[in-house]
Amino acid sequence: MSSFDPPATAVREAVSRALAEDLGPLGDLTAALLPAGVSAVADLVPRAVGVLAGNLAATEAFLQVDPGVAVRWYADDGDDVVAGVAVGEVSGPLASILTAERTALNFLGHLSGVATLTHRFVAVAAGGGRTRIRDTRKTTPGLRALEKAAVRAGGGLNHRGSLSDGVLVKDNHLAGIGVSQAVGRTRALWPGRAVQVECDTVEQVQAAADANAELVLLDNMTPEQVRRCVELVAFRCLVEVSGGVNLATVAAYADAVADLISVGAITHSAPVLDIGLDVRPQPASGA
Amino acid sequence: MSSFDPPATAVREAVSRALAEDLGPLGDLTAALLPAGVSAVADLVPRAVGVLAGNLAATEAFLQVDPGVAVRWYADDGDDVVAGVAVGEVSGPLASILTAERTALNFLGHLSGVATLTHRFVAVAAGGGRTRIRDTRKTTPGLRALEKAAVRAGGGLNHRGSLSDGVLVKDNHLAGIGVSQAVGRTRALWPGRAVQVECDTVEQVQAAADANAELVLLDNMTPEQVRRCVELVAFRCLVEVSGGVNLATVAAYADAVADLISVGAITHSAPVLDIGLDVRPQPASGA
Amino acid sequence: MSSFDPPATAVREAVSRALAEDLGPLGDLTAALLPAGVSAVADLVPRAVGVLAGNLAATEAFLQVDPGVAVRWYADDGDDVVAGVAVGEVSGPLASILTAERTALNFLGHLSGVATLTHRFVAVAAGGGRTRIRDTRKTTPGLRALEKAAVRAGGGLNHRGSLSDGVLVKDNHLAGIGVSQAVGRTRALWPGRAVQVECDTVEQVQAAADANAELVLLDNMTPEQVRRCVELVAFRCLVEVSGGVNLATVAAYADAVADLISVGAITHSAPVLDIGLDVRPQPASGA
Amino acid sequence: MSSFDPPATAVREAVSRALAEDLGPLGDLTAALLPAGVSAVADLVPRAVGVLAGNLAATEAFLQVDPGVAVRWYADDGDDVVAGVAVGEVSGPLASILTAERTALNFLGHLSGVATLTHRFVAVAAGGGRTRIRDTRKTTPGLRALEKAAVRAGGGLNHRGSLSDGVLVKDNHLAGIGVSQAVGRTRALWPGRAVQVECDTVEQVQAAADANAELVLLDNMTPEQVRRCVELVAFRCLVEVSGGVNLATVAAYADAVADLISVGAITHSAPVLDIGLDVRPQPASGA
């Protein structure tokens, strides 16, 4: 168990669901064409550079199809991978390997895609020397735990895991009350929890900082506005930037010395990292 | 029930799983700050142009949180949407709306993203007058049924739903036997099913067509090679192009008059279509 | 809720599982060919004489596919049905009706088959004026609750619902102890529960009756042996016959005035009662 | 993993559901009477001739109750078995064996029943030298995957696994359109899939063959009519017979040289193959 791992129960459930989905009532029609008893060794090979994530889920997929398959990893979640260099090896009955292949790769590719995109944001943001990248709750339905772990593997940090994990006051929560009242209610109702306040204007930032919120979330501001807010806050609370930040703009926000930038795209719009399974050629049986 | 709808049972399960994930054991800490009894009306508003998908799932998310929420749609799955023009309206208790918001939008944004990217491929491929776009089994684990429906909403077609739904012979299945033997085995074991053969070379295409496969899947060929295969096949079977086709290259493949192009990216790498929920301002209560 | 109904939670779960199984990831490919908006009325029509069971499950199947389908029953669980006379009517979107049809009919046909076969045994056994028919735990895996309700609909009685519901001492439980010791242990460990003892010989029956067991289960005895045991027991406990009783032999056992005959076949080997769904011809739209 | 095996995930789920159903909240009341620590060896013995199926599920039942039970098989799924000759052996704690017994046997008996009845149809149909037996979607709710695997073990072939796996055009789908239009729509909507057309008349068969359907399903025709259709089709597509074929009539249909005969009865009306568990006598402990 490393801190990049999602909870084991979440992995088991997600994989069993995905396999049920992909195997259907008849199993793998095509694998059934194979002669019985053929074994194979196959390599898991990235087709592009990136950051690996999802090893636990991929392993689980092979084992749930057939406990007789063995999986060995040369790289761990969070490791850099390059095109053409195997990250792991699978061996066992060929029919079992091919049956589990797509499910295992769907997890590996998607989660490595999340880790890889996270890592690109992290790398750019790191230029400012201070700014860290966080995810959001904009995750793919059903994969929250696995995607959040992939974000950690990519060097990012996790925002709220769920609505029951942290208070984030937005405009819609301020119906007829001010920020300081909202902070006060939070202190009363949910003591011992940080209060985060989403702000659209400098005035709101001022109010939130004055109310001793632990974090202000600057929504859709320009880097210039962010810088002004950072100065205004003056280390009284954390400053997080949010809203449509992309790889082209992240450096400017990091230069504005925000503490954190949260990026929905790293989970909801990460392209897959293409990882394939290459079956090694069988030695001629008569040799 | 339209043909763009995923099976209702799949929607109910996926939504209940996603809500459990997002609500956590305490529910929405922040919504708990709201005064009781506040109702609201909110609009579902795209922030960009695209194709809508996921209405069923989004509706289900609001209703599972609170059957007292009403959802009305102005646009259906498969409709074009433009930035700033509401596609639907949600009304009911404000706390319930905010609690369900993220889950509903995660489905709506992801599935509309799939439909939108599909539609872009479809539009480009349509230039050749013949070529249709298909998805693959490279879907997000746990969302197969919903993503395949979104592909249909985007104007695409569905390839296999699962491994038990169709025979697709690949290199790895040809361990020591030729294509015609593999086709023969399929005819014997799974009669009444089309045989699809993945081909890397023109020779394999020839062999597959000679063996009366119903479809050849050309893997990683250039448009030029595809054109040659199309001519060689001469309408004896369908010709599908596969492997890394992107928006830049899809037109060239369509010009090669393939029947079908299957694109993993439309499910595994579709960026979200940003759709937001805008709560309408409350009339002043004293007015 | 009638006493022929299985628990509602069991019905909902069994139906949702069966639908997931039959709809697959793509839903009904063929129904998707239908033009949108076509409605229909269809009749549920037995092709043979029998006893109806499974109405709740069949209704649930239509409603889970589409709450817009309406189901009306002319006959209830437990009613006699004849070939060609509709037992119910389904109306709503044609595509939804066809999509749910097979799942609904699979439940209806199987459970009516159980009720019908049960009823045949009941009818023959009733000749003796005393003997009742019971089921066993030899049910189809996953359908225990529904099959046991179908047995009741067919006029049969239920034996144990599960291993935690009643003590039935068999040979294998008598490792080194006698019947009276086993009865004693049951009185001590599970007081307030009837003790049933499976007996292969007249001596065992004697011992069980002497030990004040509440029921002896005569395993694989001839009608003649049964009669002897009934006399021996002399109403001290119930006498149940078990083991390979079929429609040809049940009358002889009933004549031996056993109280009960338990028949595994009514659940594990009941042929389906063929019930079809006939879509009524559409009036010509231009008429 | 052999091609007779159902998907492993389906087996695990079906078994865990069946055990929950049979164990109830208290577990096995009667097994609790046994002294602790008694071990046993037991044989799985058919009481009749037949074809074995369900080994995976039976093994799983014993292991889920107690991983300390060992199961050894002398016969595999698909093997012929005869009355009185053990097909497998179970050893371990006696209480565990007895607790799992009924669930294991319910799977083994039901699935072997399916395989056995399938095999009888297969054997008779084979007389014509050409005709193969297929199952239908008329399976027991919740057991689709396991029953379809048992059909394969019995020498039969699988028809559609689910509604999302193949197009089968029936009368009800031809609302206002002809067969050739329906085939055309399928080619457009679901390319790369075989089109099967259910036909009640020779005219429909003609139309389907002319429309290049891949298979015609002759519904409720006489062997004579089937023969006429086979001639008419003249190898342009597969010919499958369907509708109430039984062991008495299957030879006549096979003689009509249909390619396939699909039989609902092999799954929905297969009587159990009686397989029992015989605990071997314990050696006297003092010996």
Next chain:
Amino acid sequence: MSSFDPPATAVREAVSRALAEDLGPLGDLTAALLPAGVSAVADLVPRAVGVLAGNLAATEAFLQVDPGVAVRWYADDGDDVVAGVAVGEVSGPLASILTAERTALNFLGHLSGVATLTHRFVAVAAGGGRTRIRDTRKTTPGLRALEKAAVRAGGGLNHRGSLSDGVLVKDNHLAGIGVSQAVGRTRALWPGRAVQVECDTVEQVQAAADANAELVLLDNMTPEQVRRCVELVAFRCLVEVSGGVNLATVAAYADAVADLISVGAITHSAPVLDIGLDVRPQPASGA
């Protein structure tokens, strides 16, 4: 939806699980003795004074058994109730009411028990004018969400909902590092979250306050030690008392002006609040 409500999805799942558990495969044997068609009205009546909680779950239990049952509440979650005064009314088919009764009451009694005990701690602690009562993660397995809502209904506050919701550094996490290092790591790994530090000694409290932890959790200290720590902390962070506080000692800890006292007993050791269901006498049918 009030802030006392647990998430609706959690309620539905917990109730359906509990009903499956209580109905078993045969449903309510005793209710089956009732003549069909008997309706009734019944009152939900506390047998003791307390605080109500669990209305949602109790309602859900009746409706899942039979949607034809109507439930009306006179008191809400969080309301004081007294012995003998009905808090709600149930009407519908008598058999359905009796079948659901125990499950509904098990939820209502347990959750009201939690609310009631919470309220007693809250009332005593309130004497000091400042101290609030919190729950812990020592909840009954499977009922976390419902028990935490019941704590809120009783006037208590919620501590962490899960391990992924907040950092609480204990001795075991300080393997080879000091408190300030642990706080630093938290700031780096989980920014925007409050750090809570469990302290056994005054020195640790000093260190935690110096490290700017947001909360110190005083474990197993005397009221006198607590008072000293409160003074030492001097409002730099919240002070929470934990470890074996009971109704006899809670006042002393409140007098020590701790901010919070967390009490495992309110969830893990709350005796049930006895609430019964009294069926109203039926008017004589001939009257």
Next chain:
Amino acid sequence: MSSFDPPATAVREAVSRALAEDLGPLGDLTAALLPAGVSAVADLVPRAVGVLAGNLAATEAFLQVDPGVAVRWYADDGDDVVAGVAVGEVSGPLASILTAERTALNFLGHLSGVATLTHRFVAVAAGGGRTRIRDTRKTTPGLRALEKAAVRAGGGLNHRGSLSDGVLVKDNHLAGIGVSQAVGRTRALWPGRAVQVECDTVEQVQAAADANAELVLLDNMTPEQVRRCVELVAFRCLVEVSGGVNLATVAAYADAVADLISVGAITHSAPVLDIGLDVRPQPASGA
């Protein structure tokens, strides 16, 4: 498998549910602060005297989090434990141990609490030399099987496991019919099952005994009334006392020589038995 064990499938499900609840989407935030690779040994140590129960569930919790954790028990379910003396030992990765700790202890503490309270009732009731203690269906929702096993571990007996396991006629079932009719209906509908009749008056007891009920359940009677009923019944059936019996009154009821006393409190109001996990100090790494 001992008779104190709940069914293994019930344990697996309850533990996986509880872990999902406690781990949340991010897993253990605090354990993530630990350096990788630290192993530990920890003792499971009761803080009070009591009876152990729940070993299976606690073991399962550690293993589901990490199969690399090893659990060794020094005491079994049903054993007496004393404060300060370890009952078991856990070893493996420290992060895994701490992550599983709370879930394992929640099961262990709650179930041992049930066993302990049961044992106290059993011990007091045993004074009369005849009376045994039984549980009720007043169990914690979702934990029926585990709590009933804990009752057995505490020396108690199990009443009905579910509504489908035994007939218990109460006032509400006697709508317009007398006790003897109700018993008669039960004999007809559910033969081979004991009939239990709840009685509020001596007259009802008389009627139930005359009707040959197997057990009368005396509801809310004084010990004196119980004694009178016992005499009246004169061993014709079992006499069970029910309704608000507590540790102060149980001896008086036992002295009234009832056969059984059923006590809801042992499951619905059992305080936890406090059992902690003490991590053994790490040897200094440099030593």
